[in-house]
Amino acid sequence: MNKYAERIYNGIWKENPIFVQMLGLCPTLAVTTSAINGLGMGLSTTAVLVAANIIIAALRKIIPDRLRLPAEIVVVASMVTIVDMLMEGFVPSLYSALGIYIPLIVVNCIILGRAEAYAMKNKPLISAFDGIGMGLGFTIALALIGGFREILGAGTVFGIQIMPASYQPISIFILAPGAFFVLSMLTALQNKLKAPCATNGSAKKKKKSGGCNGDCLSCSGHSQNTAE
Amino acid sequence: MNNLLHVSSSPHVRDKVTTKNLMFDVAIAMIPASLYGIWQFGIYTALVIVATVAACVLSEYVWEKGMHKPIxxxxxxxxxxxxxxxxxxxxxxxxxxxxxxxxxxIIVVKQLFGGLGQNFMNPALAARCFLLISFAGFMNNFSSAKLGFDSVSGATPLAAMRAGNEVDLAAMIVGKIPGTIGEVSVIALLIGAVYMLVRKVISPRIPLIYIGTVAVFVFLFGGFDLTYTISQICAGGLIFGAFFMATDYVTSPITKKGQIIYGILLGVLTGIFRLWGGSPEGVSYAIILGNLFMPMIEKMTLPKAFGKEGK
Known part of the structure; x- marks a missing residue:
């Protein structure tokens, strides 16, 4: 596997931002009321992540070390503003469904975490692939959670009825508690299957150079992770 | 001689009270209310009770079997x-x-948190709130054509009181009102409560303080109306909740002071939910919210060990 493909595999599976790193849980729990919302949130975050990673990686030699956080935030916030305006113009329904969570992508710790942990130390192209991988991992996780919640809570996926008509939707699943139920069940399943996971010790041993080794406490992005 | 000198760790005083006895006493105490419910609402409600109990027991068995835990x-x-x-x-x-x-x-609220004694909320109430949020239409449908009495169809007394209508206090005490299967008859519930008190399964502290707080709260904020206050106490799930659910061993404090705080907390929450909340009833939500405060209450009211009083 070449290093670019490795970055994408890493973001989607090995260090999936939601299921493994447990980052960005606020938008994860809040907007995944349906599969389409999860997908929309995931893709808009991916767009911001890729753009921010490229710019920060390109500027990494210019940005003074002490001022790197404000500099990163300015870059991320500019990207979010662009995405925010584009979404308002082209997908107004999704824009209104996601509401405040679009501007809040600025403080999404995945983006700041990748900027700190990866883009500041690597070249723009590979940082772009890191952004794509992490973004896709985030998108898949959000669409998965949104899909489960939509099936159980409304009987549909992407608005298409898939449960039989006699199915009574368990509406708690599209309310806030349902997000916790689904996320915890998926994490439990992951633990059971010994997939890489934040709470699964055995996954931490396999360590590769570049990116996160699963040890969040000593990670350089740690102090920012708590910001959300 | 060997036995006399036998050194063992505490507890040294043993009693015949076991989890099993206590639980069966609680089950017996609920029989009057169940029988009244079956008699009033028809034989179908017996089926509901049997099916629910079977579902609980069976899911506990299947889970413990599957997880290789003691049954x-x-x-x-x-x-x-x-x-x-x-x-x-x-x-x-x-x-x-x-x-x-x-x-x-059983599975989500009780077993996932470690089984009996580890559940952070009353499992039955958590499940009830889960169902109430998920299937509001079914769970709030108290009017029914199959009822044994003409007088019992229509709105529950709490809903009627919310709407500002008069309610029949005598009917509420006997139980000729619409409501959930077990909560309607104050008399049947009190028979069960007295049984539990006599058998010392529960102490009267939490239920009495809980009901008293609701009474004071409703009297003060409900317009200084004594009839209204008594109707509020007899209506809905307050009596049932106070004696059978708020006293759950696992989810209520064990210290004396803690139980008083817990009772007052439940009473105030119930009063707030009933008078200003979105739905006319709030006992279930008050109790599960109180359950969440239980560890904090217990930590605050833990008595100091002998020799460690003062500073």
């Missing part, structure tokens, strides 16, 4: 959970709803 279905706690849940159902509920609730209560 604890004979301690009766699943039976009690099932009965409380069933008595919290409206009489015309489709059977799959309480069955789903039973599975949720």
């Amino acid at each position: 604890t279905i004979t301690d009766g706690s699943a039976v009690v959970t099932g009965m409380i849940l069933a008595l919290n159902m409206p009489p015309e509920i489709p059977l799959w709803i309480p069955v789903l609730g039973g599975v949720f209560a």
Whole structure:
């Protein structure tokens, strides 16, 4: 596997931002009321992540070390503003469904975490692939959670009825508690299957150079992770 | 001689009280209310109770079997959970709803947190709130064509009082009112409560303080109306909740001061929910919210060990 493909595999599976790193849980729990919302949130975050990673990686030699956080935030916030305006113009329904969570992508710790942990130390192209991988991992996780919640809570996926008509939707699943139920069940399943996971010790041993080794406490992005 | 000098760790005083006895006493105490519910709402409600209890016991068995844990279905706690849940159902509920609730209560609320003694909320009440949020239409459908009395169809007394209508106090005490299967008859519930008090299964502290706080709260904020206050106490799930659910061993404080704080907290929450909340009833939500405060209350009121008083 070449290093670019490795970055994408890493973001989607090995260090999936939601299921493994447990980052960005606020938008994860809040907007995944349906599969389409999860997908929309995931893709808009991916767009911001890729753009921010490229710019920060390109500027990494210019940005003074002490001022790197404000500099990163300015870059991320500019990207979010662009995405925010584009979404308002082209997908107004999704824009209104996601509401405040679009501007809040600025403080999404995945983006700041990748900027700190990866883009500041690597070249723009590979940082772009890191952004794509992490973004896709985030998108898949959000669409998965949104899909489960939509099936159980409304009987549909992407608005298409898939449960039989006699199915009574368990509406708690599209309310806030349902997000916790689904996320915890998926994490439990992951633990059971010994997939890489934040709470699964055995996954931490396999360590590769570049990116996160699963040890969040000593990670350089740690102090920012708590910001959300 | 060997026995005399036998050194063992505490407890040294032993008693015949076991989890099993206690749970079966609670189950017996719920029989009058169940029988009254079956008599008033018809034989279908018996089916609801049996199905819910079966769902609870069966899901406990299947979970413990699958997880290779000791099977604890004979301690009766699943039976009690099932009965409380069933008595919290409206009489015309489709059977799959309480069955789903039973599975949720046992597996999600009880077993996932470690089984009996580890659940952070009353499983039956958590399941009831889960169902109430998920299937509001079914769970609030108290009007029914199959009822034995003409007088019992229509709005529950709490809903009627919310709307500013008069309610029949005598009917509420006997139980000729619409409501969930187990909560309607104050007399039947009090028989069970007295049984539990006599058998010393529960102490009267939490229920009395809880009901008293609700009374004071409703009297003060409900317009200084004594009839209204008494109607509020007899209506809905307050009596049932105070004696059978708020006293759950696992989810209520054990210290004396803690129980007083807990009772007052439940009473104030219930009063707030009933007078200003979105729905006319708030006992279930008040109790599960109180359950969450339980560890903090207990930590605050832990008595100091002898020799460690003062500073």
